[in-house]
Amino acid sequence: MTAGHSGAWETVIGLEVHAQIIAKAKLFSGAATDFGAPPNTQVSPVDAAFPGMLPVLNRFCVEQAVKSGLGLEAEINLRSVFERKNYFYPDLPAGYQISQYQQPLVGRGRVLIDLPDGTTRAIGITRLHLEQDAGKSLHDQHPDLSYVDLNRAGIALMEIVSEPDLRSAEEAGIYLRKLRAILRYLGTCDGNMEEGSLRVDCNVSVRRPGAALGTRCEIKNLNSIRFVMQAIDYEARRQIAILEEGGQVVQQTRLFDPDRGVTRPMRTKEEAHDYRYFPDPDLLPLVLDPAWVAQIRANLPELPDAKKARFIAQYGLSAYDAGVLVAERASADFFEAVAAGRDAKTAANWVMGELFAALHRKGLSIEHSPVSPRQLGELIDLIADGTISGRIAKEVFAEMVETGAEPRAIVERKGLRQVSDAAAIAAAVAAVLAREADKVAQYRAGRDKLFGYFVGQVMRATAGKANPALVNQILRQKLAE
Amino acid sequence: MSASLLALSVAELRDGLRRRAFSATELARAYNAAVEAARPLNAYITPTPERALAMAAAADQRLARGAALPLDGVPIAVKDLFCTKDVPTTAGSRMLDGFRPPYESTVTEKLWRAGAVMLGKTNLDEFAMGSSSTTSWYGPVLNPWRRPGDNRPLVPGGSSGGSAAAVAAHAAAAAIGTDTGGSIRQPASFCGVVGLKPTYGRCSRWGVVAFASSLDHPGPLTRTVRDAAIMLAAMAGHDPRDSTSAPVPVPDFEAALTGDIRGLRIGIPREYRRDGMPVEIEQLWRRGIDWLATAGAEPIEISLPMTEYALPAYYIIAPAEASSNLARYDGVRFGLRIAGESLEDMYELTRAAGFGAEVRRRILIGTYVLSAGYYDAYYLKAQRVRTLIARDFARAFERVDALLMPTAPSAAFAVGDNSDDPIAMYLNDVFTVPANLAGLPAVSVPAGLSADGLPLGLQILGRAFDEATILRVAEIIERAADFRHRPSFLAEEMR
DSSP states (O other): OEEETTEEEEEEEEEEEEEEOOOSBOSSSOOBOOTTOOTTSSOOTTTTTOTTOOOOOOHHHHHHHHHHHHHTTOOBOSEEOEEEEEOOOTTSTTSEEEEEOSSOSBOOEEEEEEOTTSOEEEEEEEEEEEEEOOOEEEOSSSSSOOEEEOTTTTOEEEEEEEOSOBOSHHHHHHHHHHHHHHHHHHTSOOOOTTTTSEEEEEEEEEEOTTSOOOOOEEEEEEOSHHHHHHHHHHHHHHHHHHHHTTOOOOOEEEEEETTTTEEEEEEEGGGOOOOOOEEOTTSOOEEOOHHHHHHHHHTOOOOHHHHHHHHHHHHOOOHHHHHHHHTSHHHHHHHHHHHTTSOHHHHHHHIIIIIHHHHHHHTOOGGGOSSOHHHHHHHHHHHHTTSSOHHHHHHHHHHHHHHOOOHHHHHHHTTOOOBOOHHHHHHHHHHHHHHTHHHHHHHHTTOTTHHHHHHHHHHHHTTTOBOHHHHHHHHHHHHHO | OHHHHHTOOHHHHHHHHHTTSSOHHHHHHHHHHHHHHTGGGTOEEEEOHHHHHHHHHHHHHHHHHTOOOTTTTOEEEEETTBOBTTBOOOTTOGGGTTOOOSSOOHHHHHHHHTTOEEEEEEOOSGGGOOSSSOOOTTOOOOOSOOOTTOOOOBOOOSSSHHHHHHHHTTSOSEEEEEESSSTTHHHHHHHTSEEEEOOTTTSOOTTBOOSOTTTOEEEEEESSHHHHHHHHHHHOSOOTTSTTSOOOOOOOTGGGOOSOOTTOEEEEEGGGSOTTOOHHHHHHHHHHHHHHHHTTOEEEEEOOGGGGGHHHHHHHHHHHHHHHHGGGOSSSSSSOOOOOSSHHHHHHHHHHHHSOHHHHHHHHHHHHHHSTTTTIIIIIHHHHHHHHHHHHHHHHHHHOSEEEEESOSSSOOBTTTTTTOHHHHHGGGTTTHHHHHHTOOEEEEEEEEOTTSOEEEEEEEESTTOHHHHHHHHHHHHHHHTOOOOOSOOGGGOO
């Protein structure tokens, strides 16, 4: 809800996400799909729309889309139809994109999003359909000419359309992160927005709370969640400003300028293309065997929501911690590997605390963590069995991050093994108490707070290696004497 | 010697080559000369004599080893709509000027693998759009037939007019074409040869320049029904590269020519008896019915009520698909490019210069019928008609085994006739388009001459994937008609 000077406004957002399917070959041609290959090296005559070339559907891409649909708890349509979306552009070699229109592969589904206030809301999925990507026009290679790179032409995309169920930029961001997590869990899209694997069109309108939907504008082709959120915020403010001045929002397609943080008109409804959709006569309707779909369903991996529930039940984690850990499948897997046979809370604290901080600092993803789950687990074991204290463990961990060395080796090499010899600790305690006789007197006169000071002094005297529990125990004894 | 070689059928050539009565090289030389001699017909766009000799030499080696392939050494012509690797492929259009495909179409690949020898690429209506073979950028094809005592040039029909004319004039032993609304059968009828449109999905469309994907059918044009059976066997078969290709076995079509049609029920669709149909065509049809009855078949009058809607439905669906299929000719990647000030300029200049009037007309019609607001009224309705036409046939085939009807409503007409009246031109396809809309096999076989001495064909239409039956029936007509007339232009008589 946004407060205007004439009252409250509600922003209504629906998202169309173009998610590139993880597959070795394109949707209809068999050409390779590697990112970053030299221009026009992953192009078959089918992708270049040479005369007489025909599309043949890549079965694996269909499987990936079905898997995604099931992950979105959606209906799978056993019969779907590929249609041609006709328009002219040099990076669209055939002059049409093969897409699905009237009969998509996947129908209604939903994505649950966890809102900051602790509630969970279902965002409706309208449909998911398969389509080909276009190539890329390069306008900056030559002063007068445009170049075309067809490597991307024909790569399989899933267009995932949401209902207009989102109410703020923040919700849109949460939805996109969740959707991306689901696709990554499924292994159907890597969600890599910098490489264009996930691109977003936002439909934004504003209305008075409870009123009918306002006129929407579509902001095309956003390639980061941050831009999506900025674009929605800007666009909602722009529309509210127009309406508050008594104007009318014009239905438009707009582009977001990330440098200036504004949206600009691309084309109005009158200039909209007439895509002349019709069923592609080169492709038969796609008819799926229900047994095949059932098999895909049976082999679905555990998805974020289920995993979160299990983490709460199985490991006793808080909803918040479980939510953080399951946001990426790799984090959840890392956590579970660390937690196996250990105290789960400790494992969660280490993963979410020291590990995440270190990865963030170094700009690494958890897949590239310099510390393996086994190593982190062993470090935790060293604390648990009293070999080192928690404080020393942080030191050891810092070194593990830098060098990748084994925790035990670091402890041995640096002589960090915890002193649990009661006699040695008692000697250190005695020495400290003798030196600090006046503070001992104050303590005994009732300044309880000095206990911590004595602990600190003992730890210092033992270079931090003394077993803190023993230090506490012996100190109390000696002070009580 | 060579003159008599040119007169032989594919079946006769096959046997003669295996007997070593003549060599494939000898035969290729004779046909290369015939292709040269037939230049006045403009049947070929690109003759490939060197390739013919090289292929013939390879065939001779196999023949000598006794390892002959089914079509070893048989010289054939290829409609210039089939992509042939490194050989110019024009579709009769300026748009594909300079285009040499880096691939070979499935059907031609199969023919070469069967030992056939390529004589060249034949002329056609631009992008196969036409019924007269007069819309080619490379000029009109002339029919080797003339009306006796009348020297006006006639059209060979279209769009596979170059293929039909070449076979009729003995400038090819056989040829392949494509049939989208009659483009094999109508020119076969006009030129006095056999033209077979197989079932949709029988022959792969991979590597065939698309006109209307759901209606395009590759098929053979030959001098005899047996030759059509031989050619089809080599061309047919499932192709995983064409999603609409049917994964069904290819029977021995030649073995189906038993000469026995006793008990076969032949449907005679009353809706094909049109007002204003020339009497001679009506008479020819009757004669055909009598021939089949005499051979022991049972003619049964049937009704195909949706017939009158076939032509209008066809002239919506075919242009709709064409408007999309031809969008790839944009000057960006291959063929003609006329540079302009802007991208839109380049598109407009290239497509205006590259496409002829008929192609432009169909692109406009197709774009219109798919446009928002018109789609339901035109394209969708036409698709419904198409479904109903298929249902008509399905019902008919509950009662009969094949249908007999004329191939075309007239004999060949003069070059220039109908050229300013697209509707009159489109009416040529009235008897042939239903089989395309339903995807059913149909064959045209020469059955007689018109009053002014021009060939007329009868058409036999069958169940899906039952080419065997229509070929069997066609052979009965062929025998009964005993069509021995020859066109006024024969390659061997031109030297």
